Amino acid sequence: MRLALIAALWTAVNSVTAQQQFLGQQSDAVRPPNIVFILTDDQDVHLQSLDYMPLVQKHLIDKGTYYDKHYCTTAVCCPARVTLMTGKAAHNTNITDVNPPYGGYPKFVKQGFNSAYLPVWLQEAGYNVYYTGKLFNAHNVDNYDSPYPAGFTSHDFLLDPFTYNYMNSSFQHNQDPPQSHEGEYVTDVLAQKAYNLLEEAVEADRPFFLMVAPSAPHADIQNNSGTLTFDAPISAPRHVHLFPDAKVPRISNFNPDIPSGANWIRRLEQQNMTNVDWNDHFHRQRLRALQAVDEMVDGLFDRMESLDLLENTYIFYSSDNGFHIGNHRMQPGKSTGCEEDINIPLIVRGPNVPINYTTQLVTSHTDIAATIFSLLNIPLREDFDGSPIPVTTSAIAASSQKRREHVQIEYWGFAGGEGIYDRRLHQNNTFKGIRIVGGGYNFYYQIWCTNEHELYDMSKDPQQMVNLLQEGNTVEMASGYAVGKLVARLDALLMAQKSCNGERCREPWKSLHPDGKVGSLEDAMAERFDRFYDEQVKVEWEYCHNGYVPEAEGPMFENEGAMFRDDGFMWPEWV
Ligand SMILES: *[C@@H]1O[C@H](CO)[C@@H](O)[C@H](O)[C@H]1NC(C)=O
Ligand SMILES: *[C@@H]1O[C@H](CO)[C@@H](O)[C@H](O)[C@H]1NC(C)=O
Ligand SMILES: *[C@@H]1O[C@H](CO)[C@@H](O)[C@H](O)[C@H]1NC(C)=O
Ligand SMILES: *[C@@H]1O[C@H](CO)[C@@H](O)[C@H](O)[C@H]1NC(C)=O
Ligand SMILES: *[C@@H]1O[C@H](CO)[C@@H](O)[C@H](O)[C@H]1NC(C)=O
Ligand SMILES: *[C@@H]1O[C@H](CO)[C@@H](O)[C@H](O)[C@H]1NC(C)=O
Numbered sequence: 001m002r003l004a005l006i007a008a009l010w011t012a013v014n015s016v017t018a019q020q021q022f023l024g025q026q027s028d029a030v031r032p033p034n035i036v037f038i039l040t041d042d043q044d045v046h047l048q049s050l051d052y053m054p055l056v057q058k059h060l061i062d063k064g065t066y067y068d069k070h071y072c073t074t075a076v077c078c079p080a081r082v083t084l085m086t087g088k089a090a091h092n093t094n095i096t097d098v099n100p101p102y103g104g105y106p107k108f109v110k111q112g113f114n115s116a117y118l119p120v121w122l123q124e125a126g127y128n129v130y131y132t133g134k135l136f137n138a139h140n141v142d143n144y145d146s147p148y149p150a151g152f153t154s155h156d157f158l159l160d161p162f163t164y165n166y167m168n169s170s171f172q173h174n175q176d177p178p179q180s181h182e183g184e185y186v187t188d189v190l191a192q193k194a195y196n197l198l199e200e201a202v203e204a205d206r207p208f209f210l211m212v213a214p215s216a217p218h219a220d221i222q223n224n225s226g227t228l229t230f231d232a233p234i235s236a237p238r239h240v241h242l243f244p245d246a247k248v249p250r251i252s253n254f255n256p257d258i259p260s261g262a263n264w265i266r267r268l269e270q271q272n273m274t275n276v277d278w279n280d281h282f283h284r285q286r287l288r289a290l291q292a293v294d295e296m297v298d299g300l301f302d303r304m305e306s307l308d309l310l311e312n313t314y315i316f317y318s319s320d321n322g323f324h325i326g327n328h329r330m331q332p333g334k335s336t337g338c339e340e341d342i343n344i345p346l347i348v349r350g351p352n353v354p355i356n357y358t359t360q361l362v363t364s365h366t367d368i369a370a371t372i373f374s375l376l377n378i379p380l381r382e383d384f385d386g387s388p389i390p391v392t393t394s395a396i397a398a399s400s401q402k403r404r405e406h407v408q409i410e411y412w413g414f415a416g417g418e419g420i421y422d423r424r425l426h427q428n429n430t431f432k433g434i435r436i437v438g439g440g441y442n443f444y445y446q447i448w449c450t451n452e453h454e455l456y457d458m459s460k461d462p463q464q465m466v467n468l469l470q471e472g473n474t475v476e477m478a479s480g481y482a483v484g485k486l487v488a489r490l491d492a493l494l495m496a497q498k499s500c501n502g503e504r505c506r507e508p509w510k511s512l513h514p515d516g517k518v519g520s521l522e523d524a525m526a527e528r529f530d531r532f533y534d535e536q537v538k539v540e541w542e543y544c545h546n547g548y549v550p551e552a553e554g555p556m557f558e559n560e561g562a563m564f565r566d567d568g569f570m571w572p573e574w575v
Contacts, residue, residue, distance in 0.1 A: 043344065066347050087370050447540075
């Protein structure tokens, strides 16, 4: 009965939805589609871990669409996951860290998101929602029930402080107390739980959303008498001998002879051979730990196939954030704005999704909630900072001309290595950036809280070895643009984006050019805008802070920017 109602509602909504809002990609199936979302932890693109996952290739890459320019906007677990599940940038969730006071599960609850995030919204739309694996950091064996995460039909969460304990995990099912799995391999335990939830979902005979979030390939963390010890990830016993010769790809930014980047990264010393060898071991352990994930993906597809689900199910595969090992001389970790940390896997397979296809559309985790809404025909929320990612063939074709071409990157706090060498915490790792890829250009622009600036011409320098704004740099042109003029535009765009919300995030150039005539960096580069951009208030930090306090972040566009009109400057309406 309930299902008939949902189906009726589904058809009704289908006929009236604004094509614009949904990109015309809402499913036309009689029954609303299901979603299965696989989210790994700290999986890279640039260390090439996907090359070592033949079953992810077989089921997802070969049969779906790979988003080559997919980004997380804050490269660390909890903020990235909250952004993914709320459709809001970290500066609007104010979940900017993995632990309180600035992040973690307690902060998520405190900010009110336990009643306003994807699982809750999906239930409100009539979906059954299932989850197993890691939800957020600092969701632990003590606070798992105060309150329980809302929005789940059934769940089985991995809990801290055992989330990264590969051989002694703790899971918590529905209202049951946490259960320890001493001696069992975490991803294998998780796989069984995922299969069970899938069967439970099918038996319930309602459209469903299932999220499976393994902790692999995150570093292993053990609590040794109160001290948290990081070590290389651990594989299932059956995978320990694989890939004996694998090494971190020796691209030009790998442990380079000359320093690169800015701020604390530029002050790092080159790693010695002992350190490099151990980091290669860490890399191999990541690849080995991912094998059980690969097998789990196969297990899920096997079951979806025999349960006849594949025709009406969208399957997403992604990671919360990326990872670097040795790049720019850094120890294994994430948390920076370098391409290794922010550019992450996103693969989608499902009805009408192009097969064996790679797209260069620029997308981010901020867009995921809106994307799922669009596929399920749920009206988009006004406060979404992101917009639906085109996933169907026709939506991708229609969007390639006019889709947003940048992602706004942000971070607050410190960065720390996760290997065994150089465990210093690097403070002042607070910054804002713009990653932009358009017709004929490809840049990354970042301003640290120390007010150091970085600009990389990623078409010429994909490894980010030459900071065009480094003191003493003499390069004047980048992709045919004068660097000074380019920076004036990028800075204004960053100013407009760094504290944007809702529509202002979704329509970045409109806050600068309300007449809608400028829709890209290329348009904004027109000479007649030179004076306008020169006179814009520049992004400038007051001081470095570990969380988001507006006093630290200097001028905000809302108060001090101006918009362009042909007849002169105009103050924003919202002042
Ligand atoms: C995917 O496409 C490439 C060419 O773009 C082709 O070489 C390859 O065989 C295709 N793979 C499959 C599984 O169809
Ligand atoms: C495994 O975790 C449980 C708590 O969940 C703990 O009591 C037990 O001592 C741990 N075992 C090992 C070998 O660390
Ligand atoms: C770590 O272990 C110590 C005792 O060995 C215990 O007091 C402490 O609560 C543990 N920490 C966590 C986060 O579980
Ligand atoms: C190599 O570097 C590591 C990390 O800085 C240091 O702990 C170790 O002593 C060094 N080893 C040698 C042989 O220099
Ligand atoms: C952090 O940045 C502040 C400027 O906000 C500077 O005074 C301080 O020396 C920096 N600290 C470190 C550890 O780099
Ligand atoms: C973000 O949260 C921190 C910690 O609770 C708080 O100090 C800060 O004022 C909040 N920022 C905003 C913009 O609300």
